[in-house]
Amino acid sequence: MIVDRKIVQWIRRIPVGSGTFTRFNWRGWEIWDRYKAHQQLGDGIIFVTPGKNYLQLCDAEAVSEIFQRRADFLRPPEATEMLNIFGPNVGTTDGTQWQRHRKITASSFNEQVNQRVWMESIIQSTGLIRYWSSKSSITSVAADTRTVSLHVMSGAIFGKSYPFWGADEDVPNTAENSSGYGEALKMILDRCIPLVVLGRKNLSKPWLPKSFRELYHATLVFQDHMTKAYEGEKRAMMRNDKLENNLMTSLVRASLADADQKGKTTGFRQEGLTEEEVYGNVFVFNFAGHDATANSLAIGICLLATRPDLQDWIAEEINNTLTGVESRESSYEAAFPRLPRCLAVVYETVRLYTAVAIAKSTGSSPQSLKIGTNTVLIPKNTVIIPNYSALHTHPRYWGDDSLEFEPKRWITHTPTTKGSPASSRPAEHFKEPTTRNSPFVGWSGGARSCPGRKFAQVEFVAVLVGLFRDFKVLPVPFKGEDEGMARARLLHQIRTDTGMRLLLQMLHPERAVLEWKKR
Numbered sequence: 001m002i003v004d005r006k007i008v009q010w011i012r013r014i015p016v017g018s019g020t021f022t023r024f025n026w027r028g029w030e031i032w033d034r035y036k037a038h039q040q041l042g043d044g045i046i047f048v049t050p051g052k053n054y055l056q057l058c059d060a061e062a063v064s065e066i067f068q069r070r071a072d073f074l075r076p077p078e079a080t081e082m083l084n085i086f087g088p089n090v091g092t093t094d095g096t097q098w099q100r101h102r103k104i105t106a107s108s109f110n111e112q113v114n115q116r117v118w119m120e121s122i123i124q125s126t127g128l129i130r131y132w133s134s135k136s137s138i139t140s141v142a143a144d145t146r147t148v149s150l151h152v153m154s155g156a157i158f159g160k161s162y163p164f165w166g167a168d169e170d171v172p173n174t175a176e177n178s179s180g181y182g183e184a185l186k187m188i189l190d191r192c193i194p195l196v197v198l199g200r201k202n203l204s205k206p207w208l209p210k211s212f213r214e215l216y217h218a219t220l221v222f223q224d225h226m227t228k229a230y231e232g233e234k235r236a237m238m239r240n241d242k243l244e245n246n247l248m249t250s251l252v253r254a255s256l257a258d259a260d261q262k263g264k265t266t267g268f269r270q271e272g273l274t275e276e277e278v279y280g281n282v283f284v285f286n287f288a289g290h291d292a293t294a295n296s297l298a299i300g301i302c303l304l305a306t307r308p309d310l311q312d313w314i315a316e317e318i319n320n321t322l323t324g325v326e327s328r329e330s331s332y333e334a335a336f337p338r339l340p341r342c343l344a345v346v347y348e349t350v351r352l353y354t355a356v357a358i359a360k361s362t363g364s365s366p367q368s369l370k371i372g373t374n375t376v377l378i379p380k381n382t383v384i385i386p387n388y389s390a391l392h393t394h395p396r397y398w399g400d401d402s403l404e405f406e407p408k409r410w411i412t413h414t415p416t417t418k419g420s421p422a423s424s425r426p427a428e429h430f431k432e433p434t435t436r437n438s439p440f441v442g443w444s445g446g447a448r449s450c451p452g453r454k455f456a457q458v459e460f461v462a463v464l465v466g467l468f469r470d471f472k473v474l475p476v477p478f479k480g481e482d483e484g485m486a487r488a489r490l491l492h493q494i495r496t497d498t499g500m501r502l503l504l505q506m507l508h509p510e511r512a513v514l515e516w517k518k519r
Contacts, residue, residue, distance in 0.1 A: 028500035030056075030389040031353075034403065038390050044371045054383045058390040060397065060439040062371045066360055066384060067446025068436070071095075072367050073360040075448075076383055083287065085200050086223065087280025090451065091288070098448075104272050105281055106451050108250035111333070113156060116245045117458045118332035120155035124148040125466025126327060127164025133516045137476045140167035142298040142509035145463075149294035150186055152459050153286055158229055159246040184221035189290050191215050193502055226279050247285065251278055285452060292355035293456045295505040297463060300349035302494055302512050303405045305473045306487045310345070310407060315519065317341040318469045327466055332458060335465070340430035342461040344410035347433075349460075350442035352405060354388040355503045358444045386441060397439035476513040 023029065024037070024047065037045060038058035047054040057063055066073045080092040090101040128148055132138050144167055155161045160181065165171055171183075188195065194212060195203065202208075203216035226248075233252040255272035273281070304311055321338045322330055362382045368375055378384070393402045398409070413426035433440040443450035450456075467473075477486040490512060497507050506512070 035390040035394040056387045058387045061437045063386040064437045074363050076361040086283040087276035089280035089284045091284045104254045107254045112245040114458050115332040117156045118462050120152045121459045121462030124164045125463040131166035137515050139510045143167040145297040146294040149290050157247040159244045180221045181225045184218040187218040299353045306491045311472050314341045315468050342464045344407035346460045348407040351392045357388045360384040391439045471516050476515050
């Protein structure tokens, strides 16, 4: 995972080192190759290895069928078991257990939580633009968006709000921060590779590096915080106290309500989610939501830095929507539905740079699948990987500009009616992808699509509001560059230096030197 990209770079220097081995045999090759392999070799490509066979797919209808047939195509256990660090969850269970998790977690991602996400994101982005605009240039876009995402998760999941602090600012020494929760969560998410590889309990071994034992301590602090929050929510429900609008509250409330309902219909009380399962789901929400959204935000901001015209485009929408309203006074309910251009930026960023691809497996039985005009029988224990990078860029689905960052492709226009003022413009609407046979699967598809999709979208849009309402961003020209050359260099960096670590991200974001200016 750590060295495969470097090894391939060395092999390519050997006279016989070019070819399919160095083209495909490293994590993240799909981002470089995009749709080209499928254009050359077909919509289904089998990779044969000593361990398992892997089927890469670039066929929207076939991928949609796989998502719909969730009993036939399961998630490979080796790909999800590592997420059981704090307990079983919606991402690691299957069958009836998954249905129980899905029912409860889906109801927890509700409009009240979305309002909390909006509020926290506006607060964080306001602090972020204060910090960025106070500097002549910044190189901390990725580090700072991780802080934003961490604090949004803290507020929206646990109801714990923190002020934003920049990468080179001192962390405020408040009582909340001294409790260690924020730093514990940050350490878990920043160092998740040894955590998922070695397992939580093994990190405490005395012969392991000190940093591993510190990570183990962070898991104890995080679990302790979850336990206190869980017990506090249960006591509040028993007392009929007014409950907070955060994800932990919603999860506990939905879990206990589901258990009570089962007791009424079956004659005995069955737990909705166990305490361990609540912890497992809360961790997965943090794990998936924090890194994925933070990485997408960093990439999206850098992409917008290469397109000042698109910055003006979304700024116009933001200011029209929030006329006479301070950003901090805005509400999710009133603002979010009226920001289709900002949502289009979110979708276009995710289309070109999907944070994580979801693998499937045929499991213990072979499965038939129609790919193109042919129906094939896929052997048992074959891992199936929807090639998101190819699906999201193939000209067959996206046209000749499929590799370009063009958020306007997601906008449709309703013509003005006869008799409308000459100055009125066609109404704009976001073009939602279809639920079946869509080539866009940025948040997976079918019944197992990401339950936190709206959470991530609301966070991303609110951050755009906080940043671009009054400011614009541009890459700082290096010696000998003009503004156009600086934008071209930044775009080249995004395209060539974005790759896989644990998730897709800019590998050297500190090389993106940006400057924020008042409009």
